[in-house]
Amino acid sequence: MGVVGESVVRVDAASKADGTLRYTDDLPFDGLYGAVVRSEIAYGKIRAITFDPAFDFSDIVIVDYRDIEGRNANVVLTDDQPFLAEARVRHIGEPILLLAHRSKRRLREAAAHITIDYDAQAPVLSMEESLALKQRLYGEDNVFKAIHTLKGSLPEGRGLFSLEKTYTTPHQEQAYLEPQSMLARYNGGRVKIIGSMQCPFFVEAALEGLAGEKIEVEQAPTGGGFGGKEDYPSLIAGYAYLLCKKAGQDVKIVYEREEDIAYTTKRHPAQLHYRSRFDETGKLHALEVDITIDGGAYVTLSPVVLARCVLHAAGFYDCGYIRVDARAVATNTPPNGAFRGFGAPQVIFGIERHMDDIARTLGLSPAVVRERNLPGAGSLNVSGVPIAEHARLRALFDTACRESGFDALYNAPPPHRGVGMALFMHGAGYTGVGESMLASSVSIALEADDSVEIRVGSVEMGQGTLTALPQIVADVLELPVGMVSCRTPNTAEVADSGPTVASRTVMIVGRLLAEAAGQLKRALGDYDSPDAYREAVAHYRQRGGPLQFGASYEQPAGILWDEDLFYGNGYEAYGLGCYIAEVEVDPVDYRVRVVRFDAYNDVGQVVNPMMAEGQVEGGVAQGIGYALFERLVYETGRVRSPRFSDYTLPMAPDLPKISVRFLGLEGPSLGLGELPMDGPAAAVANALGHALGNAFDALPITPETVEEACR
Amino acid sequence: MQITCTINGKVHRFDCAPESRVLDLVREAGMTSVKAGCGEGECGACSLFVNGRLVNACLLLAPQIQDAEVVTLEGLQEETAAIRESFAEHGAVQCGFCTPGFVLRAYDYLSHGGERSEEAIKAALDGNLCRCTGYRKIVEAIVKVKS
Numbered sequence: 013m014g015v016v017g018e019s020v021v022r023v024d025a026a027s028k029a030d031g032t033l034r035y036t037d038d039l040p041f042d043g044l045y046g047a048v049v050r051s052e053i054a055y056g057k058i059r060a061i062t063f064d065p066a067f068d069f070s071d072i073v074i075v076d077y078r079d080i081e082g083r084n085a086n087v088v089l090t091d092d093q094p095f096l097a098e099a100r101v102r103h104i105g106e107p108i109l110l111l112a113h114r115s116k117r118r119l120r121e122a123a124a125h126i127t128i129d130y131d132a133q134a135p136v137l138s139m140e141e142s143l144a145l146k147q148r149l150y151g152e153d154n155v156f157k158a159i160h161t162l163k164g165s166l167p168e169g170r171g172l173f174s175l176e177k178t179y180t181t182p183h184q185e186q187a188y189l190e191p192q193s194m195l196a197r198y199n200g201g202r203v204k205i206i207g208s209m210q211c212p213f214f215v216e217a218a219l220e221g222l223a224g225e226k227i228e229v230e231q232a233p234t235g236g237g238f239g240g241k242e243d244y245p246s247l248i249a250g251y252a253y254l255l256c257k258k259a260g261q262d263v264k265i266v267y268e269r270e271e272d273i274a275y276t277t278k279r280h281p282a283q284l285h286y287r288s289r290f291d292e293t294g295k296l297h298a299l300e301v302d303i304t305i306d307g308g309a310y311v312t313l314s315p316v317v318l319a320r321c322v323l324h325a326a327g328f329y330d331c332g333y334i335r336v337d338a339r340a341v342a343t344n345t346p347p348n349g350a351f352r353g354f355g356a357p358q359v360i361f362g363i364e365r366h367m368d369d370i371a372r373t374l375g376l377s378p379a380v381v382r383e384r385n386l387p388g389a390g391s392l393n394v395s396g397v398p399i400a401e402h403a404r405l406r407a408l409f410d411t412a413c414r415e416s417g418f419d420a421l422y423n424a425p426p427p428h429r430g431v432g433m434a435l436f437m438h439g440a441g442y443t444g445v446g447e448s449m450l451a452s453s454v455s456i457a458l459e460a461d462d463s464v465e466i467r468v469g470s471v472e473m474g475q476g477t478l479t480a481l482p483q484i485v486a487d488v489l490e491l492p493v494g495m496v497s498c499r500t501p502n503t504a505e506v507a508d509s510g511p512t513v514a515s516r517t518v519m520i521v522g523r524l525l526a527e528a529a530g531q532l533k534r535a536l537g538d539y540d541s542p543d544a545y546r547e548a549v550a551h552y553r554q555r556g557g558p559l560q561f562g563a564s565y566e567q568p569a570g571i572l573w574d575e576d577l578f579y580g581n582g583y584e585a586y587g588l589g590c591y592i593a594e595v596e597v598d599p600v601d602y603r604v605r606v607v608r609f610d611a612y613n614d615v616g617q618v619v620n621p622m623m624a625e626g627q628v629e630g631g632v633a634q635g636i637g638y639a640l641f642e643r644l645v646y647e648t649g650r651v652r653s654p655r656f657s658d659y660t661l662p663m664a665p666d667l668p669k670i671s672v673r674f675l676g677l678e679g680p681s682l683g684l685g686e687l688p689m690d691g692p693a694a695a696v697a698n699a700l701g702h703a704l705g706n707a708f709d710a711l712p713i714t715p716e717t718v719e720e721a722c723r
Numbered sequence: 724m725q726i727t728c729t730i731n732g733k734v735h736r737f738d739c740a741p742e743s744r745v746l747d748l749v750r751e752a753g754m755t756s757v758k759a760g761c762g763e764g765e766c767g768a769c770s771l772f773v774n775g776r777l778v779n780a781c782l783l784l785a786p787q788i789q790d791a792e793v794v795t796l797e798g799l800q801e802e803t804a805a806i807r808e809s810f811a812e813h814g815a816v817q818c819g820f821c822t823p824g825f826v827l828r829a830y831d832y833l834s835h836g837g838e839r840s841e842e843a844i845k846a847a848l849d850g851n852l853c854r855c856t857g858y859r860k861i862v863e864a865i866v867k868v869k870s
C-alpha cells in the first residue's frame with residue numbers, strides 16, 4: 013500500500029479551515045482571567061509593593077512568590093530563573109505578581125493601582141557590556157556556557173591569504189499567529205493544565221517542581237510554535253496554575269500580541285567573528301570562529317543553542333584546522349530561547365557569508381569556492397569525525413548549481429539583480445548523546461474498532477504530526493492511513509516520547525513507531541487486505557495478546573560523543589540544503605525583492621511531500637523575513653515597538669514563488685522542520701552582495717542599510 | 724450600553740462598554756472562527772463581514788455594529804465549501820490559526836470576480852498574515868478553487 017511518500021491530506025485541515033477546531037482561547041470557559049504584573053526596570057531590587065488603599069482589591073486574586081508551595085524555580089537546564097521575582101529583578105517584564113478576576117477590565121484597573129518601587133541599578137544591555145563585567149550577573153564572568161573546540165593543527169601561514177570578518181545577527185520573534193495561551197482547570201482541589209505548547213512533558217516537569225506534585229498537562233491545538241512554545245509555556249502554565257490553585261476556579265491567560273512580543277523568548281542575537289586562511293584557489297586551510305550569543309537574563313536553553321552554534325559554525329566544509337571559541341552571555345534583557353534552527357541560522361549566516369567573502373577576495377565565483385571545499389571521504393567535521401554525508405552533499409550541490417543555472421546568472425546578471433547561494437546542513441535530533449538522555453518511548457494501541465491509535469508526546473503545531481505519524485504506522489501495517497490515528501498528547505495518557513523540537517519527531521519518534529508497528533504486525537501474522545487484517549486482529553484478540561505495543565530509544569551503535577572535548581558525532585544524522593536566491597534592488601527606494609528562491613533539500617525519505625514542501629516554503633519565508641524585514645528595536649532593555657505594525661513580517665506580495673526540491677529520497681527519514689530556516693538569510697545577503705558589489709554582514713538588511721552601502 | 728445586531732442571521736444583544744472590541748463580542752457569542760492574532764488590524768485572523776464588507780473585527784468598536792448585519796465563517800459554511808476543500812487539498816493549511824481569515828478573504832475576492840492569477844491573488848492577500856506556509860500553497864489553493 014505504501015502511504016509513506018504520499019501527499020495525504022492533513023487530518024486536521026477541514027476542522028481548521030471551517031473554524032470548528034478549538035484552540036486554547038476557544039475552549040468553553042467560565043472562570044477568571046489571569047494577568048501578570050511585570051518589572052518596569054531592567055535590573056535592580058524590589059523595594060516595596062504598594063496596593064492603592066483607595067482601590068478595592070478584595071475581589072482580585074493576587075499571587076506572589078510566597079504563594080508557591082514547591083520551588084520557585086523554572087528548571088530548564090539550571091534553576092536560576094524564578095517563576096515570580098522575589099527580591100531582585102533581572103529584566104524588564106520579569107513577572108512579580110499575578111492577578112485574576114472575572115472581568116478583564118477590572119483586572120487592568122487593579123494592575124494600574126499597584127505601585128512597585130525599585131532600587132534600580134545600571135543594567136547590562138549588550139554582550140560587550142556583559143563580557144566587560146559592567147555588572148556581575150552570573151557566575152564569575154557572566155558566561156552561562158563556554159565551548160572550545162580544536163581540530164587539526166595550524167598550517168604554515170606562508171603563501172596563504174587571510175581574511176577576518178565579523179557578522180552579526182539580531183533577535184528574531186517567532187511570531188506564531190496564536191499568542192501564548194494557557195488554561196488551568198480546577199476540579200475538586202486538583203488543577204489540570206491545557207494550552208498551546210510544543211512539549212507537554214516539559215510543562216509537566218516544570219509544574220511538578222512548582223507544585224510539588226505531578227500535574228496533568230494536555231496540549232490544545234496549537235497555532236504555531238517555531239520553538240517559541242518549547243520552553244516558554246512552562247512559565248505561563250506556572251502562572252495559570254498558581255492563580256487557579258489560589259482562586260479555586262478555572263483561570264485562563266492569553267497574551268495580547270504586545271505582551272507576547274515584548275516578554276517571551278526570541279532567537280539569540282549573535283556576534284560571529286570569522287578568521288580564515290586559504291590559498292589562491294579558494295581552498296580553506298584554517299578557520300577560526302569566535303561566537304558570542306546573548307542569552308538574556310536567565311540560562312534557559314542557551315547552552316544547548318550554543319552547542320548547535322558550534323557544531324554548525326564551519327558548515328560541512330573540508331578544512332584541516334578548525335577552531336571554535338563560543339560563549340553565551342548574560343544580559344538584562346528578557347531570556348532568549350528556542351527558535352526554529354536553534355543556533356544554526358546564526359552561524360550558517362556567518363560561514364556562508366564568509367565563503368562569499370573569500371570568493372570576492374579572490375575574484376572567484378562563490379560556487380567555485382564552495383566546490384573547492386566540498387568534503388570528501390576523509391574530511392573531518394568541526395568535532396573531529398568524518399563527514400559521512402559528503403557524497404550526498406556533493407550530489408545536492410551539483411544538482412542545485414546545474415538546475416538553477418547559478419553560474420550563468422552569476423556571470424551575467426540582469427541589471428540591479430544578483431544571485432546568491434548557501435550550502436548548509438542541519439543536525440537532526442538532539443545534540444551529542446542528548447537523545448539517549450531523553451530515553452523516549454512510544455506506544456500504539458489496538459482500539460475496539462480495530463483501528464490503531466498512536467500515543468506519543470509529539471504535538472501538532474502546524475507541521476503535520478497528526479498526519480505524518482499515522483502515515484508511518486499505516487505504512488508498516490499496510491493499512492489505509494485512515495485506520496491509524498494520533499491522539500493529542502496528555503501527559504497522563506501518552507508515552508513520553510520527548511519534546512517536539514530539533515527536527516526529531518519524524519526521525520526519532522517515527523522510527524520508534526515503525527518499530528512498535530512492526531511488533532504489532534508480527535503479532536498479527538500474515539494478512540493482505542484491510543479485511544484480512546480485521547480477521548487477523550479478531551484471531552489475535554481470541555489468543556489474548558497485549559493490545560498495546562511500545563518501543564524505546566536506544567542509541568544506534570557507533571555514536572560517540574565526548575561533551576568535555578566536544579569531540580564525536582554531534583548528531584546522529586544531518587539534513588542538507590543548497591538554497592539559491594535571486595534578488596532585485598529597486599534603484600530608487602533601495603527596496604530589496606527576492607524574485608526567485610530555489611530550495612534543494614536532502615532529508616532522506618519524505619513522508620508527505622505536500623506537507624514537506626509546505627514546511628520548506630514556510631521556513632524559507634521566515635528566513636527571508638530574518639534577512640530583510642524583521643527587526644526588533646530594544647531601548648534600555650525594552651522592546652520598543654512590540655507590534656506587528658512595527659515588527660514587519662513578510663506578507664504574500666513580499667515573497668517569491670519558492671520552489672522546493674527533495675533529493676536523496678532513499679535514505680531514512682530525517683526531520684526537516686528546521687533546515688529551511690538555516691540557509692535563506694545567507695543566500696539572500698550573498699545575492700544582494702552580488703547585485704551591488706558590496707558585502708552585507710549584518711541582519712536584517714533594510715532599505716536604509718542598502719542605501720548606506722550604496723553611498 | 725446596549726448593542727443590537729444580527730450575527731449570521733440571528734439577533735444578538737450585547738450589554739457592553741462602548742470601547743468593547745467587536746472581536747471580543749463575536750467571540751463571546753460563540754463565533755470562534757474569528758481569531759485574535761494581533762489586535763491591531765495587521766493579520767486578518769479576525770476577519771468577518773459587516774454589512775457585506777470584509778473587515779478586521781479587532782479594529783471595530785461595539786457601536787459600529789449597532790443594527791448591522793455581521794457574518795462570520797460560521798455563517799458561510801456552504802458558500803465557502805469549495806474554497807475550504809481546495810485549501811485542504813493543496814496543503815494551504817498548517818497550524819490553521821490564520822485559515823478562517825484566509826478563507827473569508829478568498830471568498831470575498833472570488834465572489835467579487837477576482838482574477839485567478841497568482842500575482843493578483845498575492846496582491847489581494849496583502850493584509851492577511853500567515854507565519855507557517857510562505858503563502859505559496861494558499862495562493863495555489865485559491866487559483867484552483869472549483870467553481
Ligand code: FES
Binds near residue numbers: 760761766769781
Ligand atoms: S487580530 Fe484583527 S487583524 Fe489581527
Ligand code: FES
Binds near residue numbers: 815
Ligand atoms: S497556517 Fe499557521 S499562521 Fe497560517
